[in-house]
Structures are given as C-alpha cells and as structure tokens.
Amino acid sequence: MLKKTSLKDIAKKVGVSTAVVSSVLNGIGKGKGIRVSTERAKKIRQIAEELNYKPNEIARSLKKGSTKTIGLIVADISNPFFGYLARCIENEALKFGYIVIIGSSDEEINKSDLLIENFLNRQVDGLIIAPSEGTIEQVRNLYQNKIPLVLVDRFFPELSTNYVVLNNYQATFNATSHLIKNGFRRIAIVAYKLSLIHMKDRIRGYLDAMKSYNLSDNISVMEINPKNSKAEITNACMDLFIKNKNIDAIIFTTNLLSVQGLYCITENKIRIPEDLGFIGFDGGDCFNLFNPPLTYVKQPIEEMANEAVKIIMNCVNNAKSSKISQIILDSKLIIRSLSG
Amino acid sequence: MLKKTSLKDIAKKVGVSTAVVSSVLNGIGKGKGIRVSTERAKKIRQIAEELNYKPNEIARSLKKGSTKTIGLIVADISNPFFGYLARCIENEALKFGYIVIIGSSDEEINKSDLLIENFLNRQVDGLIIAPSEGTIEQVRNLYQNKIPLVLVDRFFPELSTNYVVLNNYQATFNATSHLIKNGFRRIAIVAYKLSLIHMKDRIRGYLDAMKSYNLSDNISVMEINPKNSKAEITNACMDLFIKNKNIDAIIFTTNLLSVQGLYCITENKIRIPEDLGFIGFDGGDCFNLFNPPLTYVKQPIEEMANEAVKIIMNCVNNAKSSKISQIILDSKLIIRSLSG
DNA sequence: TTTGTATAGTTAAACGTTTAATCATATATT
DNA sequence: AATATATGATTAAACGTTTAACTATACAAA
Numbered sequence: 001m002l003k004k005t006s007l008k009d010i011a012k013k014v015g016v017s018t019a020v021v022s023s024v025l026n027g028i029g030k031g032k033g034i035r036v037s038t039e040r041a042k043k044i045r046q047i048a049e050e051l052n053y054k055p056n057e058i059a060r061s062l063k064k065g066s067t068k069t070i071g072l073i074v075a076d077i078s079n080p081f082f083g084y085l086a087r088c089i090e091n092e093a094l095k096f097g098y099i100v101i102i103g104s105s106d107e108e109i110n111k112s113d114l115l116i117e118n119f120l121n122r123q124v125d126g127l128i129i130a131p132s133e134g135t136i137e138q139v140r141n142l143y144q145n146k147i148p149l150v151l152v153d154r155f156f157p158e159l160s161t162n163y164v165v166l167n168n169y170q171a172t173f174n175a176t177s178h179l180i181k182n183g184f185r186r187i188a189i190v191a192y193k194l195s196l197i198h199m200k201d202r203i204r205g206y207l208d209a210m211k212s213y214n215l216s217d218n219i220s221v222m223e224i225n226p227k228n229s230k231a232e233i234t235n236a237c238m239d240l241f242i243k244n245k246n247i248d249a250i251i252f253t254t255n256l257l258s259v260q261g262l263y264c265i266t267e268n269k270i271r272i273p274e275d276l277g278f279i280g281f282d283g284g285d286c287f288n289l290f291n292p293p294l295t296y297v298k299q300p301i302e303e304m305a306n307e308a309v310k311i312i313m314n315c316v317n318n319a320k321s322s323k324i325s326q327i328i329l330d331s332k333l334i335i336r337s338l339s340g
Numbered sequence: 341m342l343k344k345t346s347l348k349d350i351a352k353k354v355g356v357s358t359a360v361v362s363s364v365l366n367g368i369g370k371g372k373g374i375r376v377s378t379e380r381a382k383k384i385r386q387i388a389e390e391l392n393y394k395p396n397e398i399a400r401s402l403k404k405g406s407t408k409t410i411g412l413i414v415a416d417i418s419n420p421f422f423g424y425l426a427r428c429i430e431n432e433a434l435k436f437g438y439i440v441i442i443g444s445s446d447e448e449i450n451k452s453d454l455l456i457e458n459f460l461n462r463q464v465d466g467l468i469i470a471p472s473e474g475t476i477e478q479v480r481n482l483y484q485n486k487i488p489l490v491l492v493d494r495f496f497p498e499l500s501t502n503y504v505v506l507n508n509y510q511a512t513f514n515a516t517s518h519l520i521k522n523g524f525r526r527i528a529i530v531a532y533k534l535s536l537i538h539m540k541d542r543i544r545g546y547l548d549a550m551k552s553y554n555l556s557d558n559i560s561v562m563e564i565n566p567k568n569s570k571a572e573i574t575n576a577c578m579d580l581f582i583k584n585k586n587i588d589a590i591i592f593t594t595n596l597l598s599v600q601g602l603y604c605i606t607e608n609k610i611r612i613p614e615d616l617g618f619i620g621f622d623g624g625d626c627f628n629l630f631n632p633p634l635t636y637v638k639q640p641i642e643e644m645a646n647e648a649v650k651i652i653m654n655c656v657n658n659a660k661s662s663k664i665s666q667i668i669l670d671s672k673l674i675i676r677s678l679s680g
Numbered sequence: 681t682t683t684g685t686a687t688a689g690t691t692a693a694a695c696g697t698t699t700a701a702t703c704a705t706a707t708a709t710t
Numbered sequence: 711a712a713t714a715t716a717t718g719a720t721t722a723a724a725c726g727t728t729t730a731a732c733t734a735t736a737c738a739a740a
Contacts, residue, residue, distance in 0.1 A: 001486050006726055017690055022728060033729085035688050057461045058402050059726035062695050067398060069462075078427035080420065087418035087444060099458065101441050104427060118439065121397045122409075146341050259625050266629055285599050285626045289606055346696055357720055362698060373699085375718050399696035402725045 005051040013047050016040065061123065070312055071119030072102045073112060073129045081255055081282050082130070085152070088305030089128060096313050107132045107226055116142070126312040130154055133194050148315035152308050154198045164307045164327045168198045171297045171331040172205030175251050175279045178333055180209065184249035184277040186218045188240055190261060191253040193223035202253040220247060230260050237264040249277025259286055278339050293336040300329050345391040353387050356380065401463065409439050410652055411459030413452060413469045416444045421595055421622050422470065425492070428645030429468060436653050447472045447566055466652040470494055473534050488655035490648050494538045504647045504667045508538045511637045511671040512545030515591050515619045518673055520549065524589035524617040526558045528580055530601060531593040533563035542593040560587060570600050577604035589617030599626055618679045633676040640669050
C-alpha cells in the first residue's frame with residue numbers, strides 16, 4: 001500500500017502549519033476555527049486535491065473520541081430476516097454518516113460476548129443488538145456502562161433499556177384468531193424453546209386467543225430446541241403432523257421454523273388448507289410460490305431498522321438527556337385466500 | 341459512556357511507565373520487548389484486570405498502521421447469495437482476528453465509489469469486492485495504489501488482479517448439456533444485460549453447448565436490464581413463456597432471476613417439467629419446496645469465501661512478495677429427478 | 681499616543697497506543 | 711580492578727488528527 005498523504009504533507013508544501021490545513025479542509029466557517037485568507041485557503045484546497053488527500057478517519061476517531069461506527073449483533077446475518085434488517089440499518093445509518101459493523105452470535109452466549117468486546121474495543125459509538133438467550137448480564141453491563149444501546153427483535157423486560165420490537169403477542173393472537181374464524185379448531189403452534197420474551201409472547205398470544213374462543217382443550221404447543229439442526233426440526237414437525245393427527249392447523253413462530261415445517265408438509269403430501277391450515281412468519285419467496293400461497297405474519301422490518309437507528313443516533317448525539325425509548329411495532333397478517 | 345481505563349491509568353496505579361504496561365499486556369516473551377520482573381508483571385496484570393482494562397484498538401491501529409479490518413463490498417447484502425457469502429467471509433476472517441465491514445453497492449457505480457472511499461478512509465487493511473459494472477477504473481485505481489484487494493464473484497479480464505470466481509462457462513455449459521441429454525431442444529437462457537464477464541461467460545457456456553449439439557437454430561438468449569424491478573422481470577419472462585411458445589426449457593443465470601421466473605411459471609400454471617424444463621441458479625428453499633423440486637447450479641460459496649480470505653490475508657501479511665492469485669471454482673449441478 | 685479589534689496565522693498539547701533508544705544497577709567474567 | 715553482560719526499567723518520539731491558547735501585525739478609533 002502506497003503512503004497516503006497527510007495533513008503534514010500539505011502543510012509542508014503550502015508552507016503553513018497543519019492547524020490551518022485542518023481548519024480549511026474541515027470547511028470551518030466564519031467566526032469558528034482558525035482564520036485563513038481566502039487565497040491561502042484556496043491554495044490549500046488545491047494542493048490537497050493535487051496530492052489526493054483523504055483524511056485518516058482512524059486518527060480523527062482517536063482525537064474526537066467518536067468512530068462514526070455502530071456495531072450490530074444479530075443471530076445470523078445469513079438468515080433473511082436479519083439480513084434484511086441489517087441492510088435497512090446499514091442504509092439508514094449511512095444517512096447519518098455512520099457505518100455499521102455486523103457480527104453473528106449464532107445465539108451463543110460466548111460469541112455474543114466476544115463480539116461485544118471486540119466492537120467495544122474498536123470504539124463503536126453505539127450498539128444495536130438482537131440479544132441471545134442468556135445474555136442479560138452482557139446487556140446489563142452495557143447499560144450500566146452507559147454504552148449507547150438499543151435492542152431489536154428481542155428485549156429483557158427486567159431491564160429498562162431502549163428497544164424496538166414486534167408486538168409479538170398481537171401477532172400470534174391475530175394469527176390464531178384468523179384461523180379460528182376460518183373454522184379451524186385444533187390449532188397447534190411451533191416455537192423455539194427459549195426463555196426470551198419474544199418467544200414467550202408469541203406463545204402467549206396463541207394461548208390467549210385459544211382461551212378466548214373456548215378452545216383451551218385444543219391447545220398444543222411444540223417447543224423446539226434452537227440447537228436442533230434443520231433436519232431435526234423437520235422430524236419434530238413430523239411427530240405433530242403424522243403421529244399426532246389430532247391437529248387441523250398450525251402456526252410457526254419464526255421464518256426458519258416455517259420453512260422447515262413446509263419441508264415436512266411437502267414430503268408428507270399434506271395439503272394446505274384441506275388437510276392443514278397454515279400460518280407462517282416473515283414471508284419470503286417460498287411462501288408466495290407455495291401452492292397455494294401461504295398466509296403469514298409480516299414484520300415491519302424497515303420501520304424496525306429506522307427506529308433503531310433513530311434511537312441510537314439520539315443516544316450518541318445527546319448523550320446526556322436521552323430518555324429511554326421502547327417501541328413496539330405492529331405486525332400485519334398477510335392473508336392468502338387459500339391458506340390459513 | 342463512562343471513561344475507559346487506559347494504559348496510563350494502570351501505569352500510574354502501579355507506579356511504572358506506560359511502556360512496561362504495554363509490553364506486559366501484549367504478552368511479549370523472552371528476548372523481545374521490554375524486560376520486566378515477574379512480580380511487576382503480575383501486579384500489572386492484576387491491576388489491569390481490576391480496572392477492567394481493554395485496549396483501545398483505534399489508538400493501536402493508528403500506531404501500528406493496521407486496523408485488522410477488511411472491507412467487503414457486495415451488490416446487496418440482503419440477497420441470499422451475498423448474505424451467505426458475507427457470513428462465510430465474516431467467519432473466516434474472524435479466525436485471523438479480522439473484522440469485516442460490509443457495504444452494498446446496489447450495482448451502482450457511485451455507491452461503490454463512496455463505499456470504497458469510506459472504507460479506505462477508515463484504513464481497512466484490505467478489500468474484498470464483487471465489482472459492479474462500470475467500476476473497472478475504481479478497481480484499477482486500487483490495484484495501482486497497491487491496496488490489498490481480491491475480487492469475488494466477478495472480475496475484469498483486462499486487469500490482472502486477485503480474484504475468486506465461479507467457472508461460469510462450465511456452469512451453464514453443463515446445465516445446458518444436461519437439459520439436452522434429457523430431451524429438451526428449444527432451450528432459452530435468461531441473463532442480465534451486463535458487460536461483466538461472469539454474465540458473458542454464463543451466456544457463452546450456454547451458446548457453446550447449444551452449438552456443440554447442433555442446436556444453433558434454437559438459441560434464445562434473453563438479457564434483462566438489471567435496473568428492472570422484480571415485477572418487470574416477471575413480465576419479461578411472460579413474453580418468453582406465453583407469447584413466444586417456441587421454448588421447451590429455460591435456464592436462469594442468477595438466483596433472483598430464477599425466483600422471478602418461478603413467479604411467472606406459477607402464475608401461468610406452467611408445469612415443470614412437462615411444459616418446461618427448468619434449471620435455476622444458487623438453490624434455496626424455494627427450489628427444494630417447489631413441486632417438483634428444481635434442478636439448479638450450486639456455487640461453492642464457503643470455498644469462495646475461504647479462498648478470498650486466504651488471499652487477502654496473504655496480501656496483508658506478506659505485502660511485498662505476494663503473487664497474484666486467480667482462482668476459478670467449479671459449480672455443481674444439483675439434479676432433481678423431475679426437473680431439468 | 682494609546683487602546684481596541686480584526687485578520688492571519690503559529691504552537692503545543694492531546695487522543696491511547698507502540699517501540700527504539702537510553703539508562704542504572706547488579707552480577708559475572710577476565 | 712576493570713570490563714562485560716544481564717536485568718529492569720525510563721524517556722521520548724511517533725502514528726495523523728483536532729483545538730485551545732497564544733502571537734504578531736495592521737488599521738481604526740479615542
């Protein structure tokens with residue numbers, strides 16, 4: 001890599017101190033900064049151009065104590081939900097001149113810890129985290145150290161942090177109600193076995209809907225170990241569909257679960273909706289291309305990203321005064337005539 | 341954000357200079373670095389622990405001239421191909437202690453330019469780029485400035501840079517041959533209208549296969565403007581399938597094109613393979629869940645990521661001697677009994 | 681003439697590291 | 711006794727910025 005030109009190089013060539021060069025190139029207006037004659041300023045800008053000067057953001061960061069970088073930790077960036085969320089956050093942050101560095105925790109406490117530490121050591125100005133199960137202490141620590149922070153997708157009710165999440169309760173309550181209104185009665189729900197509130201709420205929404213329609217006896221919750229491989233998820237669904245035939249509709253509470261469920265449904269030639277009512281999560285081409293197209297819970301991902309960035313920018317800029325923001329966004333049930 | 345403890349804080353507390361603290365905490369072994377008595381070292385480590393010292397990587401980067409960061413520029417991180425590629429690169433880079441910052445160019449020259457500049461200003465140690473059409477000058481510039489660089493997915497034959505790409509010619513040659521061997525004759529191919537070599541090669545593979553089976557008269561290439569919306573892609577496919585019925589099989593040359601093609605196929609109730617032979621690109625759940633499961637060209641994404649990281653690490657570490665690496669990986673045709 | 685103030689800069693420290701050069705003392709070797 | 715070597719440190723500069731504090735000159739006003 002060739003040596004880059006620095007302020008010093010320009011200063012030497014023009015015959016001034018680095019201070020004026022810095023001041024000029026930062027475009028400091030009247031009244032503020034160092035005074036420079038217009039011709040000097042012009043000369044400086046010209047030489048900077050000639051030498052192809054580009055500020056070293058690392059040096060700048062060190063001096064200013066701000067890296068214009070935010071760290072994003074998701075479960076897995078190759079998961080379409082997080083991929084799109086990351087993309088939206090990237091876009092929105094760029095509008096503020098911020099760059100985002102992304103890490104995938106794979107829902108592992110250790111990886112999450114390492115990523116947080118790594119990002120912090122790199123002096124990110126703030127963190128956006130979809131926290132994994134068991135990371136409450138990590139998050140509490142960040143909060144206590146007053147690191148600008150916003151949780152997305154999941155949060156800890158015990159902690160009064162910023163967060164932007166789905167109204168998970170409403171999502172499955174509506175989904176379940178929709179199935180019931182369409183004549184389904186023996187409705188099951190498939191979720192991850194997680195203590196995280198978003199999962200608990202999705203289950204709770206289902207339970208309350210079933211109860212409110214006097215279908216308590218038909219409640220059937222299947223909680224799947226998140227460490228299970230995709231194949232194992234499919235097997236678990238098999239139990240539900242094949243061995244335990246006492247079910248006429250099913251709700252999946254994440255995209256991955258939905259898709260793995262579809263594998264099982266397809267393999268066993270189960271027809272939707274004749275044999276089974278179906279509601280999935282998050283949509284995707286699979287759902288649209290399925291025969292018939294599938295009903296699903298659509299999350300407002302762009303909005304989630306935009307709110308998260310807005311909050312973190314607020315934390316970063318008005319470090320002192322910023323109040324806690326806890327935002328709960330509504331999902332939308334995308335209803336396909338033939339399923340659900 | 342609370343004030344973080346620095347080397348100076350530890351030095352003051354222990355009563356030594358920052359130099360020894362730095363030396364101790366960097367775990368410099370016998371013979372190298374500063375000599376410190378074992379008890380002093382122990383004390384330093386203990387106080388560092390107590391004060392919860394974490395090195396400021398920004399300061400370190402400035403001093404060492406290396407940020408342990410690589411920049412990755414893809415077309416769109418929310419595209420599953422690039423999402424998974426990014427994930428693999430992230431994983432692999434982390435093994436070397438590197439972090440990756442990702443940017444999406446949206447195939448736009450300007451965005452690509454901005455991202456490159458931004459990443460360079462942030463002093464990334466190297467760049468991995470899936471270059472967009474029209475960015476050859478940007479890439480040439482990087483090369484001339486001796487920025488550690490490796491292209492992925494696409495490359496410029498005019499430029500002798502490092503790259504890791506698919507054997508695109510072989511991919512579509514094999515796909516086309518497979519269709520022909522299965523009795524299809526009037527095979528069309530759908531590609532993006534791009535001057536980029538990877539697209540040209542995918543078309544060339546198809547053309548050569550058709551010619552080598554004496555099917556030159558049946559050649560039908562549809563080049564779609566990449567700026568077109570998804571809906572427009574579907575419309576374009578419509579032309580091919582409906583208006584121009586003179587086709588019995590189709591090859592799509594990217595995942596997005598494949599999926600949009602499937603929308604058209606589904607909407608028009610075209611049956612695969614009775615009405616149309618089908619070969620798509622990159623796979624995905626859609627392909628597996630389709631009825632029938634679809635044949636597709638599988639790219640070795642992990643391998644692509646690993647090779648790219650290996651090369652960039654080599655550039656970064658042996659800055660002087662590193663020879664140019666140009667790696668061409670074979671695809672695999674995933675054959676489903678019923679399609680293609 | 682002195683004072684005030686506007687203009688056009690310079691100096692030097694600081695951000696938190698790393699590291700080459702130097703220094704002081706104790707012990708071992710000739 | 712003089713010299714060499716090992717041990718255990720310190721000092722100071724450097725990475726490339728930013729910025730508060732200061733200086734110097736010119737001109738106008740009192």
